[in-house]
Amino acid sequence: MARQGLQALLRKLDKQYFAGRFAEYSVEFAAPNACTCAAARTNASQGKILIRLGLRDQNLPGVLLHQMAHAVSEDTHDLAWKREMIRIRALGAPLLEADSLIELRDWKAGRASPAEFAAFLSGFLLRDPSATLEVSVKRFIDDGRRAGRPKDYIRSCPWITDTFEKMRAGQARRKA
Numbered sequence: 001m002a003r004q005g006l007q008a009l010l011r012k013l014d015k016q017y018f019a020g021r022f023a024e025y026s027v028e029f030a031a032p033n034a035c036t037c038a039a040a041r042t043n044a045s046q047g048k049i050l051i052r053l054g055l056r057d058q059n060l061p062g063v064l065l066h067q068m069a070h071a072v073s074e075d076t077h078d079l080a081w082k083r084e085m086i087r088i089r090a091l092g093a094p095l096l097e098a099d100s101l102i103e104l105r106d107w108k109a110g111r112a113s114p115a116e117f118a119a120f121l122s123g124f125l126l127r128d129p130s131a132t133l134e135v136s137v138k139r140f141i142d143d144g145r146r147a148g149r150p151k152d153y154i155r156s157c158p159w160i161t162d163t164f165e166k167m168r169a170g171q172a173r174r175k176a
């Protein structure tokens, strides 16, 4: 997609889901290292959204909407952002697949960090080396008194699966 097309997409999504709140915003493609949040970055004070070059066109509306929700909510991935995502989802916004499953009660999952989960796993997998991902996440939720179901965590936090697999692999190496 050309830059003009991206700007037109912002205008269209703004009109459909944000009642013109992004009238002063611009959106540009940027080098991957200029972006965080997987594919994009929003600088609300400069009224600018940066989208990583090279994304598939079909993902651009979802990536842009994700960033627009950051700008409107002034939030990372916590409650205010989720509320905004759920609001636009109800209006039929074409969210990314992972974002389309957000639920408000998942919000604590957003606060659990990969480091916290890794620290939990390092002890848990020693005691129960054959624990599955689902069982491990359930204990992580219970021990930390977090809200939500294991499958929601696994779905809404892709790093949970990555962290689990890395820890399991590390443990298998130490044993060998």
Ligand SMILES: [Zn+2]
Residues within 6 Å of the ligand: 037, 066, 070, 076, 077
């Ligand atoms: Zn984000």
